[in-house]
Amino acid sequence: MNLREVAELVGARFLAGADLADREVNAAFAADLLSDVLAMVREEGVLLITGTVTAQVVRVAEVMNLAGVVFVRGKLPAKPTVDYAAAAGIPLLATPRTMYETCGILYTHGLPPAKRKPFPYEHDQPGSPPP
Amino acid sequence: MISPAPLRHREIFPVAGLDLERAGTVSTEVQRVLRKLGVEPEVVRRAGIVCFEGEMNIVLYTPGGRIILLVYDDRVELIFSDQGPGIPDIELARQPGYSTAPNWARELGFGSGMGIPNMETNSDKLEIRSRPGEGTVIRAVILRRRNETEGSGEGPRP
Numbered sequence: 001m002n003l004r005e006v007a008e009l010v011g012a013r014f015l016a017g018a019d020l021a022d023r024e025v026n027a028a029f030a031a032d033l034l035s036d037v038l039a040m041v042r043e044e045g046v047l048l049i050t051g052t053v054t055a056q057v058v059r060v061a062e063v064m065n066l067a068g069v070v071f072v073r074g075k076l077p078a079k080p081t082v083d084y085a086a087a088a089g090i091p092l093l094a095t096p097r098t099m100y101e102t103c104g105i106l107y108t109h110g111l112p113p114a115k116r117k118p119f120p121y122e123h124d125q126p127g128s129p130p131p
Numbered sequence: 132m133i134s135p136a137p138l139r140h141r142e143i144f145p146v147a148g149l150d151l152e153r154a155g156t157v158s159t160e161v162q163r164v165l166r167k168l169g170v171e172p173e174v175v176r177r178a179g180i181v182c183f184e185g186e187m188n189i190v191l192y193t194p195g196g197r198i199i200l201l202v203y204d205d206r207v208e209l210i211f212s213d214q215g216p217g218i219p220d221i222e223l224a225r226q227p228g229y230s231t232a233p234n235w236a237r238e239l240g241f242g243s244g245m246g247i248p249n250m251e252t253n254s255d256k257l258e259i260r261s262r263p264g265e266g267t268v269i270r271a272v273i274l275r276r277r278n279e280t281e282g283s284g285e286g287p288r289p
Contacts, residue, residue: 034240059155
């Protein structure tokens with residue numbers, strides 16, 4: 001699935017990086033806590049679905065080599081953040097849909113969850129899913 | 132961790148406390164420097180994550196500090212130092228999920244108590260020295276000679 005298909009499926013528009021709409025995304029991760037993104041995503045080229053719109057989202061996307069970011073719940077980052085993303089080559093999309101809807105739509109259309117590191121706190125929780 | 136490998140690069144980055152606009156820019160700059168030096172992509176990635184968490188800790192919780200980047204043939208070192216307030220209980224801070232973050236930090240997407248555990252996961256060695264009221268020094272070592280194919284980013288835990 002590429003970013004253009006992602007945008008069409010969830011009714012998102014490109015805030016930055018529309019020229020990168022052909023970029024393939026192989027997996028997705030959803031979180032508002034950036035620390036969880038940093039702690040758990042272990043692949044590159046992952047699509048991040050988030051309701052956090054701070055400048056740090058784009059920095060995390062850069063550090064983690066993410067394929068792009070979809071902002072949910074109609075939230076929009078400030079212009080300096082969008083400009084930074086455009087300059088750094090990080091596509092930003094925005095949709096009025098909720099995180100749950102966005103994830104559900106992309107999941108049912110075959111976008112798999114990002115492989116993640118084991119959660120540090122799941123060792124003593126029997127029955128938790130394998131990473 | 133005493134190694135005869137020669138130092139290839141040394142750079143000091145100041146970090147301003149509470150400067151949320153610039154928070155994270157040292158990490159992206161460190162990654163650029165490492166890439167330019169030809170450091171392995173997986174090491175660049177892990178160093179970026181370690182640096183980002185350390186940088187955010189300085190920005191969110193201290194009046195300011197600095198990050199020293201040392202690049203050797205066999206490892207990358209990141210040394211974070213700040214001017215307080217210090218970590219009263221380091222063992223507690225190492226526990227995943229333990230957080231003293233104020234609400235405003237959580238609203239920015241931080242403060243889930245994963246910072247130091249995450250630095251640990253992505254380092255081969257993480258030393259923390261802290262004196263309440265004076266400041267904290269964290270030294271992270273990321274080894275370069277390792278299997279690059281799996282890319283799990285899992286360093287040995289202390």
